[in-house]
Amino acid sequence: MTQARPFRPPSEQEIAANTAGGMNVPAEIVETAYHEYHQDLLAFLLGVLRDGHLAQDALQQTFLKLAESGGQARSETLRGWLFQVAYREAMQIRRRQRSDDVHRQKSWWMAPNDLSVDSEPIQNLIQQELTEKLRSAVQDLPVEQRQVLERRIQGEETFAEIAASMSTPLGTVLTRMRLALERLRKRLRDD
Amino acid sequence: MTEQNADHDLNWLATQYALGELSPADHAVFEARLATDEAACLAVAEAVRLMVQLRAATVPVGAVALAATSSTPVPGRQLARRWAAAWVTVAMLTVAMAWFAVHQAVPPAAVELASTDLLARWTHAGLVDDADAWDDADLDGEWLDESLSAPNWLVQAVQLADESKSARP
Numbered sequence: 001m002t003q004a005r006p007f008r009p010p011s012e013q014e015i016a017a018n019t020a021g022g023m024n025v026p027a028e029i030v031e032t033a034y035h036e037y038h039q040d041l042l043a044f045l046l047g048v049l050r051d052g053h054l055a056q057d058a059l060q061q062t063f064l065k066l067a068e069s070g071g072q073a074r075s076e077t078l079r080g081w082l083f084q085v086a087y088r089e090a091m092q093i094r095r096r097q098r099s100d101d102v103h104r105q106k107s108w109w110m111a112p113n114d115l116s117v118d119s120e121p122i123q124n125l126i127q128q129e130l131t132e133k134l135r136s137a138v139q140d141l142p143v144e145q146r147q148v149l150e151r152r153i154q155g156e157e158t159f160a161e162i163a164a165s166m167s168t169p170l171g172t173v174l175t176r177m178r179l180a181l182e183r184l185r186k187r188l189r190d191d
Numbered sequence: 192m193t194e195q196n197a198d199h200d201l202n203w204l205a206t207q208y209a210l211g212e213l214s215p216a217d218h219a220v221f222e223a224r225l226a227t228d229e230a231a232c233l234a235v236a237e238a239v240r241l242m243v244q245l246r247a248a249t250v251p252v253g254a255v256a257l258a259a260t261s262s263t264p265v266p267g268r269q270l271a272r273r274w275a276a277a278w279v280t281v282a283m284l285t286v287a288m289a290w291f292a293v294h295q296a297v298p299p300a301a302v303e304l305a306s307t308d309l310l311a312r313w314t315h316a317g318l319v320d321d322a323d324a325w326d327d328a329d330l331d332g333e334w335l336d337e338s339l340s341a342p343n344w345l346v347q348a349v350q351l352a353d354e355s356k357s358a359r360p
Contacts, residue, residue: 039240043235043236043237043239043243044232044235044236047205047208047239048222048225048235079229083225083229083233084226084227086232087232088226127244130244131247131248132248134244134245134247135249138245138248138249149245152210153245154246159212178199178203181202181203181206182199182202184241184245185241
């Protein structure tokens with residue numbers, strides 16, 4: 001695993017040093033795009049790579065690519081273009097890591113130890129106001145939905161393990177989790 | 192299928208992908224979709240953000256279980272055990288406080304009173320109050336010596352207090 005870079009857009013020097021074809025997009029445009037989209041891209045990369053350091057590496061590479069060849073992307077499709085680049089970077093990193101069985105890896109944010117190591121990207125995704133709203137919304141969930149949600153989010157148990165320990169069919173546990181998430185999303189939208 | 196249902200399906204698929212809950216085959220299919228489907232990429236990003244927020248918003252399972260346990264009625268035997276534990280804690284605190292008192296600069300007379308009184312209480316609590324239990328217990332000498340007799344440091348403290356008293360004019 002490579003050392004995580006600081007959580008910021010690439011500087012002009014970094015762009016110049018890392019882009020073979022020179023810089024085709026002004027640095028201020030790269031920086032603006034970074035501030036606009038980096039949270040979506042980071043969260044996406046965390047979902048694909050399940051590693052905070054690797055996700056940050058892929059994020060940096062994505063914006064270096066934007067500086068190098070982002071002139072091809074139109075502003076209205078820039079986010080889609082960035083997602084495609086981020087995806088390719090993630091796949092390249094995964095091939096280098098040879099972690100083909102990534103679907104079997106536990107989500108990195110579920111492991112408390114990893115949280116301390118990668119606290120910076122995690123902290124960038126957490127919004128305090130949203131946390132308070134969610135806390136209240138979770139308390140309002142039906143108890144059986146809340147139970148499954150909390151065990152899956154906090155306990156590092158798979159749905160199958162939760163179903164087995166609750167002597168409940170797996171389908172029921174999945175339905176409870178799905179309904180809980182839909183309720184929470186709706187509550188956040190309505191608030 | 193309505194647009195809303197399609198959104199719900201995509202959100203749920205993305206959540207399962209982010210949580211690593213898809214089968215290897217479904218995982219591969221969904222991941223291939225991410226290469227070209229911006230909505231699917233956004234759904235993964237949204238799922239990860241929601242999970243991270245939820246983790247910050249929900250209390251750990253252990254704390255929930257503890258809270259739930261403490262709010263349920265406690266059977267009599269369990270209650271008795273808790274009282275016993277509380278008494279043991281109080282007794283240990285008393286011993287610790289007395290030990291500090293003995294080892295700090297307090298008047299010899301106070302040391303003598305405190306330590307003698309403590310020794311008497313210790314012996315009384317250990318040997319007299321539990322006399323009924325002793326009748327039922329299958330005791331051996333080693334257990335008796337180690338767990339119910341006064342500790343050496345306490346005996347020495349009392350002896351020191353006695354010596355200092357006898358040395359005084």
